[in-house]
Amino acid sequence: MKESNMDGLQTTATETEQQLEDMAKEMRLANDGLLEQDKGYFCDVRPHRVEPYKGIMESFANWARSQSLWILGFGTGCGAIELRPLMTSRFDMYRYGIQARPTPRQSCVFIIGGYASVKTLKRIVRSYEQMQGPKFVLGLGSCTVNGGMYWDSYNTINRIDQYIPVDVYIAGCMPRPEALLGGFIKLKQMIREGKCEGMNKYIDDFDWYKANQKQIIHDWNMPDYNW
């Protein structure tokens, strides 16, 4: 009787230890590739949800957000060539409150310009995570939808939405600047309706996104969450 009790206790203790270990593994952000002195430059905290305001406050905030979209000036593929005409007088994106910014810290819209190779995807993930919320992603061109003409390549991903959340896709190869403007208007509409919760989706499914990213990025020499 006594012995069996002891056994039971021991089993429970081992199980608990195992559970604790598993939890610690899940919670830890593996900065394993970094040197000890470099780890201080990066935050080890997991990202957390940012709940929307209630009622009219959120509506007002969303309206304000939709009026000022700042693009990250990072052309990840050939689609970036369609972003240049947007700032010319013919298409004039500034009248929609859209402008390009040089760093992820200042921007809220990330345009994935077409195909993304694995090497680029690593930079895309870093840039996306460094952007401050609320942030939105536009998938530009067929390659972001299903790989486009590079669907059977050894080096380009097929679906960008497996690695970062996407709000609006603009299909085409290449879509014209008018289509891009159409995409922006659609994005604005979705922001005003409060449908662009990609950032929270990324945080909720953080482990799933990370697993997908690590499945193809083999030399993971950066923190799990960059900001």
Place this chain on the structure above:
Amino acid sequence: MATERQERTIQEVKDSDPVCDAQTGLKFVHVEADQAVAYITRLRDVQGYTHLVFFTAIDYIEDSIFRLTYMVHNYASRQDLGVQVDIPRHGTTMESIHHLWPHAATYQRELKEMFGIDFPGSPGLDDSFILEGWTGIPPMRREFDTKLYSEQTYFPRPGRVTHDTTAYMKEKLYPSEAETW
């Protein structure tokens, strides 16, 4: 100082006439692997082919060889000359030419990554060129199945279909022109 063997090579090469490609007008000359660098050195230093245009490899899997092609250019006579060298596909090693043209090191780095051809002594040879953390066989070798790899590694979106061109044209687009396909 050229060795006796290299002297002989140079003499042989001097006598041999490059084969002219009828379509492109480009001239190609085949050289044995162990004599290639001596020959290219002579082209650069004596015959005025001072510019390395490109350096690439072609995988002839049927013949079990890689065909290296060094394309050099002579500014004075405005002529291109391709030097073709056949090397075996397995355990492939080739003499480096980075001492002739420093930028050849970049080509050799790419060939190492894409075909697995080793160039001992070439600077930065093992640094990743495009593929970071690649673990499989080099992707430009023809035994590498790129479609299979893509399907297994990335996440194909279901719903992609391939049509038979003739049937599809007949059915959907231009029935009258389907005959010409």
